[in-house]
Amino acid sequence: MQTEILDIAVFTTLAALVATVVMLPPGIGLAWVLARHQFRGKAIVETLASLPLVMPPVATGLMLLWLVGRRGPVGRALAPFGIEIVFTPAAVVLAMAIMGLPLLVRTARAGFEQVTKRYEQMAETLGARPWRVFTTVTLPLASRNILAGALLGFTRALGEFGATIVVAGSIPGRTRTLAVGIYTYTETGQDARAASLLAVSVTLAFGAALIANRLARVD
């Protein structure tokens, strides 16, 4: 039982880490676009980006299942390469990344909004091209918020349940995460195991949330 609990804890943490890495590029890009650009349909993009936060996670999971399932548009495109997402660790990572993304985007966006545009203008007068301005000035100045957002996204990923169980299922040793494990063990009356997972999950979430809150605080 001990190794089983440990396996689930390690797998969940790793999957959440990978999910965080996966959500960073689109999350940072989206946050920057929302913070710095006005365009038609911005409200729609904004709403879409926060949808996983307000929608029931199971509904998000069902949408993902429809997308990446073998009959869905993404699933069909991947099928010729022998790649299948549903019921694999990739599905866990996908569900976690989608659910964590809104938190990352929100926090990072606030960070970008705090960066004075004039620093970027200074870099421009010094000859920097847009990409260099972004990587050497904008990104470092917003890094604290981005880090906080990544941590929040990571915490959300750690606790993700609804979307995960729909698109990844609950397969021991393959897709069973802390939250899914707690559900499965509770459903089968294995209260001691559920309690162990609960303890692990509370500890992990507490630590991550503590650091995230400390980082997000403006000093």
Next chain:
Amino acid sequence: MLRWWATFALVIATVVPLPAQRPEVLVSAAASLADVMGTIARIYEMRTGTRVVVNTGASNTLARQIAAGAAVDLFISADEAQMGTIREEVVANTTVDLLSNQLAVVVPADRPRTLRSARELTDAAFRRIAIGDPAAVPAGVYAKAHLQQLGIWPAVSGKIVPTASVRLALAAVENGAADAAIVYRTDLNAAHRASLALAIPLAEGPRIIYPAAVIRSGRNREGATRLLAWLRGTEAAGIFKGAGFIPLGQ
């Protein structure tokens, strides 16, 4: 830059699923079967060398996954209704009634009581009765059907506390929030602070069936067929019985 690529490669390697090297049978089974199916998988692999991977969840979730084309080989549902929703995904003539279960009335262990019939739930001592939400949870559907059959649904419906799963109905009794719950007989195996008040006899209760079927989009139809046959054999029957289920056999 190199660092970025290294990170990227690592992520891809972790995430991109590779096709399984060894033929295995992927079984989607109702959450209530999670524990016993774990045992089944271990023993079946020992006997035949075939790996059985078990995915568990609420039956309706499992059905949705199959409808989306998930490569499930064998599906064991907690009720016939969910199996019915994916009729088109099932290999013809493979659906069998694998298991049955019994309804049970449970009460808190510190207030044990024995009932002769669920009719006694109209007693004023039962102020709150927990059942799975009849709108979604199979156990709740069965419980409501039984109370209707007895003609006492109008009398007790005001006392009913619907829960999101049958386990939560049991938990409500265990923590004293409800005075009684109607659950599966098998749920009592793991109950510590609830005691059995009445096991509703099979003949009087609703027909509770766990149907199983081979799924068309699976990758190992042959393996699934063989596993299903084994599940209906004597050794599997013993394991199911040990967990409180009623094997329906060949």
Next chain:
Amino acid sequence: MADAATRMPPQFELRFLMTQGAFTVAADLEIAARAIALFGPSGSGKTTILEVIAGLRSPKHGRITVCGRILCDTDTHTNVPVRDRHVGYVPQDVLLFPHLDVRRNVTYAQPRRRHIDMPDLDQLLGLTTLMDRKVSGLSGGERQRVALARALYSGPDVLLLDEPLAAVDLARRRLILDTLVAIRDELRVPLVYVTHSPEEARAIADYAIVLDEGNVIAAGVPDDVLP
């Protein structure tokens, strides 16, 4: 090396109209000068002119030429991007990058062909002891020196200075003024200098533009136009 005084002074052309809400800044000047002072009270449009030259603001119509190079001409739809204007800009709040140390601030720009050598910069601005320090610990005068070094490092065509002595204590002002004169005469980088002090304008500029509420009310030799 030709004597500074005998060389042709750099040519500037500032002909533009810029509006921002109700505020309008207009100029119509052709100038040959090594250092131009923009003089006037707060809100008279001095900083706006610097920003128009740097390309941070676009005029509604007009034409800007620095050292004979056209940076903006609305008639021909020419608008050189900020990064290619080769201007060294030191805003009033200097805006050193807070996340970079002094060395990285100074060397942020890519040196151009006609860049200024680090030893020369160091000698002029006394940077050696500052190089490895954090930006947050610098005094007002030190910040000003670092900002000058950053703006000069790539060898700009012109140096745009927005009240560079405002945050410097009185004792150090003379020193910085001498440095600016050295930049003008030894490094031969022309200056556009925003100030509201006639003394400073006289000390540094050979041409002065007096502004009030966005309009040029006088322009010419400092002694003639300054109060």
